[in-house]
Amino acid sequence: MSLATFTKAFRRMALLLALCSSPVFFLFLYFGDPARGRAAAISAFLLLTTIWLRWDLRNRLAFWGIIVCLVVAHAVLIDRIHWSNTDYPGVVLLPIALPDFVLMYWAVKIVDMLYSRRSGVS
Numbered sequence: 001m002s003l004a005t006f007t008k009a010f011r012r013m014a015l016l017l018a019l020c021s022s023p024v025f026f027l028f029l030y031f032g033d034p035a036r037g038r039a040a041a042i043s044a045f046l047l048l049t050t051i052w053l054r055w056d057l058r059n060r061l062a063f064w065g066i067i068v069c070l071v072v073a074h075a076v077l078i079d080r081i082h083w084s085n086t087d088y089p090g091v092v093l094l095p096i097a098l099p100d101f102v103l104m105y106w107a108v109k110i111v112d113m114l115y116s117r118r119s120g121v122s
Contacts, residue, residue, distance in 0.1 A: 017048045018045055022041060024040045033083075034085060036078055039078050040078050043100070046097060050101065050105050050108060051067060054109075060112070063111065069107075
């Protein structure tokens with residue numbers, strides 16, 4: 001697969017994941033909390049991206065267990081933190097979203113490594 005083909009496929013998937021996470025924003029907007037909705041939509045996008053990148057682990061119970069833990073942790077954080085209603089551009093939100101994505105990805109990676117070591121799967 002060439003880099004151009006991979007980039008095109010990645011952009012299409014990113015658009016699809018963004019479309020799948022956008023109803024979360026509109027749900028919060030309907031209930032009158034667009035700031036929390038933006039945080040929830042970004043969180044949903046990052047979770048979906050993590051799931052997409054590690055889809056090879058979908059048959060492992062440990063994968064879905066860590067995904068559930070991440071969803072619960074994000075739900076608690078979104079509920080407990082006061083989110084500003086300021087209209088931030090995406091570049092401003094990147095320093096918050098990128099470490100969150102890296103932590104989620106590595107949490108899944110660590111669980112995969114522990115599961116593989118325990119079960120003897122390479």
